Amino acid sequence: MSKHTRFMRSTALAFMLAAPALANAEPTSETIVAKVNGTEITLGHMIVVRENLPEQYKTLPDDVLFKGILDQIIQQTLFAQSLEGQTPKRVTIALENQERLLLADTAIEAALEEGVEADALQIRYQEKYVENYEGLPEFNASHILVETLEDAKAIQAELLAGADFAELAKEKSTGPSGPSGGALGWFGPGEMVPSFEEAVTKLSVGNVSEPVQTQFGWHVVKLNDMRTQEAPTFEAIQSELIAEIQERVIDAKIATLTENAEIDSTGSEGIDPAILKNQDLIKGASGE
Numbered sequence: 001m002s003k004h005t006r007f008m009r010s011t012a013l014a015f016m017l018a019a020p021a022l023a024n025a026e027p028t029s030e031t032i033v034a035k036v037n038g039t040e041i042t043l044g045h046m047i048v049v050r051e052n053l054p055e056q057y058k059t060l061p062d063d064v065l066f067k068g069i070l071d072q073i074i075q076q077t078l079f080a081q082s083l084e085g086q087t088p089k090r091v092t093i094a095l096e097n098q099e100r101l102l103l104a105d106t107a108i109e110a111a112l113e114e115g116v117e118a119d120a121l122q123i124r125y126q127e128k129y130v131e132n133y134e135g136l137p138e139f140n141a142s143h144i145l146v147e148t149l150e151d152a153k154a155i156q157a158e159l160l161a162g163a164d165f166a167e168l169a170k171e172k173s174t175g176p177s178g179p180s181g182g183a184l185g186w187f188g189p190g191e192m193v194p195s196f197e198e199a200v201t202k203l204s205v206g207n208v209s210e211p212v213q214t215q216f217g218w219h220v221v222k223l224n225d226m227r228t229q230e231a232p233t234f235e236a237i238q239s240e241l242i243a244e245i246q247e248r249v250i251d252a253k254i255a256t257l258t259e260n261a262e263i264d265s266t267g268s269e270g271i272d273p274a275i276l277k278n279q280d281l282i283k284g285a286s287g288e
Helices: 043-051 062-082 089-115 120-131 149-160 165-172 194-201 234-259 273-277
Strands: 032-036 039-042 137-146 183-187 212-214 217-228
Touching: 032 062, 039 043, 039 062, 043 062, 089 234, 120 234, 137 149, 137 165, 137 194, 149 165, 149 217, 194 212, 194 217
Parallel strands: none
Antiparallel strands: 032 039, 137 183, 137 217, 212 217
16 A cells, blocks of 8 residues: 555544535445545545555544545545646556556456355365375484584494483483483474484384484484374365465466467567666656
8 A cells, every 4th residue: 555545644624524414315335425626535435445444444433434534535635636737657557557456356356256166175175185185204203412423323322222212312412302301292394404304214113313413413313103194174274275276266267368368478579677677667747
């Protein structure tokens, strides 16, 4: 939202135009709520302004918001009317862009309403997370972190000789998990640094690794347990499914529209892409 369209301070205009009394007829979007030098401001104008306000403004009391929006539009109208000469080129271009955006958004909403069926989410959930779901592996491991390779080898030797892993971790690990016996809990792919994860994936449950180096030092790792991730519940994944289906509908609509359209973008060939930084091209009045 432009900084010039934010709520403006009340001015001397406030006492000139109180909230208008509505006629007996039911108000419509065409109902005129104010006039500024003959320019009409309608209820529809106010509704659209409210629709695009940040959420914190929408929580204001209705009477405060009504007056605030009306004052804002009146003040904007006065400023717009005070601008002399032809409409600036950048404003005309911005209005064209805004109209295109709003029309495209409306068409997309219509496509989504038509293309997303009520049971599509459940169907996709069954396909993706029930019938064909393959969960990723998860690991439960503990580690002992030390500074040198020599220290790590000595600890490995103690473990192979029968030392208790948790007690040794409490005694010698320099990592934050040392006091809890080196326990790291459950983690999945990508949650640990690559060399650590690679060492864990090569272990069988109950076994201890060779010393592993990371940026934190040297680790001796024990794999306590492993499992396969369960499929998420429908409720947990519902928003993701909605986004996925909506993307499919939009992509299909774009493909259809593109196939049936005549598109010629040859005019863009040979133009230096850096020209988009040239603000001078949109200065001046429309038509120049």
